[in-house]
Amino acid sequence: DIQLIQSPSSVSASVGDRVTITCRASQVISSWLAWYQQKPGKAPKLLIFAVSSLQSGVPSRFSGSGSGTDFTLTISSLQPEDFATYYCQQANNFPSFGGGTKIEIK
């Protein structure tokens, strides 16, 4: 099984900050990586698919990059509605999710 390790597990940030979340895979996963946002009590929402493709309707302040085993999600200027938990997900082998990164208000 492919393991996905996200870091940090939580981060405190302020509105306007640039935030970067890392997702490291236990083996090469090519381009089958996605990122999701989840708010408390809600279903996850797809933000990025295929490493760097922005899902329709998602603000351009979200971006994804990476290759091989190391991937990042960047929020260029954090907005109040971005405080949530973020998950990476791979589908190279049987799909799996990372452990999550919670962005909290500083």
Added chain:
Amino acid sequence: EVQLVQSGAEVKKPGESLKISCKGSGFSFTGYWIAWVRQMPGKGLEWMGIIDPRDSDSRYSPSFQGQVTISADKSISTAYLQWNSLKASDTAMYFCARSYDSSALDYWGQGTLVTVSS
């Protein structure tokens, strides 16, 4: 409008059986895979398995193989997640979601909370 509408919350006793549902609308149900994802209280997301409603080809995460059954009825655009004998550790929120190519999940159901307690 694309929608996945899941069945309501369930409270069951250990050892009981359960089948929850996920009804799709606003898209061609047989054109997408339907996945099931578990979220235990206060924890992260876990991929359970996925089904192609065209032919009911289903694939399970090793952690869930033999523990649950995923099925679908394409005639009513509905996918199911079933347990034969629930355990307290099955207490969780369960989400269904669709995928065009069994990779990223672009639309999600609202979730079904399953509580198993004696």
